[in-house]
Amino acid sequence: METDFSADCGKCFALCCTALAFDRGSQFGHDKAAGQPCHHLASDFRCSIHARREALGYDGCEEFDCLGAGQRASAIFAPENWRRDPAIARRLYASFSLLLKLQEMRRALVTAEELDIGDDLHGERLELLANLALHADSYNEDIAEDAGHTLKNCRAFLKRLKSALAA
Numbered sequence: 049m050e051t052d053f054s055a056d057c058g059k060c061f062a063l064c065c066t067a068l069a070f071d072r073g074s075q076f077g078h079d080k081a082a083g084q085p086c087h088h089l090a091s092d093f094r095c096s097i098h099a100r101r102e103a104l105g106y107d108g109c110e111e112f113d114c115l116g117a118g119q120r121a122s123a124i125f126a127p128e129n130w131r132r133d134p135a136i137a138r139r140l141y142a143s144f145s146l147l148l149k150l151q152e153m154r155r156a157l158v159t160a161e162e163l164d165i166g167d168d169l170h171g172e173r174l175e176l177l178a179n180l181a182l183h184a185d186s187y188n189e190d191i192a193e194d195a196g197h198t199l200k201n202c203r204a205f206l207k208r209l210k211s212a213l214a215a
């Protein structure tokens with residue numbers, strides 16, 4: 049079942065394999081800097097070792113979920129020549145990173161639906177969720193600052209929620 053958090057790799061420029069950094073260790077087989085394509089990434093944005101990732105030490109790739117940030121960022125930059133222009137590519141990766149944070153926060157606040165925190169906090173939670181949904185589903189670079197502000201408010205809300213639960 050498709051949800052607001054379903055990743056659609058077929059509509060993504062393999063941003064998780066390019067935009068993000070990882071270190072060689074138990075989760076990944078080599079070091080990779082942010083913005084550099086993984087050396088197992090093929091030109092059609094597919095993983096050339098997909099079926100063997102676990103065997104080759106790339107459990108981290110299997111576990112990662114962009115929660116739909118990848119196809120959202122890719123759709124925005126599809127008309128732009130980001131492949132040839134590093135400055136545009138950096139903007140694409142920055143948008144992906146921000147969308148990833150928005151989607152992670154959005155899912156956290158959806159999950160909080162089950163918590164016994166009272167009507168006021170749930171009302172606030174729903175208001176923040178509506179803002180997150182608006183930012184994530186209609187994202188463009190002009191609203192990056194607003195989206196960052198919403199994320200800040202969400203983090204403050206989560207702290208208060210934690211205190212309410214501990215009381």
Ligand code: SF4
Pocket residue numbers: 064065086087088089090094095096097098101106109
């Ligand atoms: S190993 Fe495959 S899935 Fe993992 S980052 Fe590289 S190309 Fe992507």
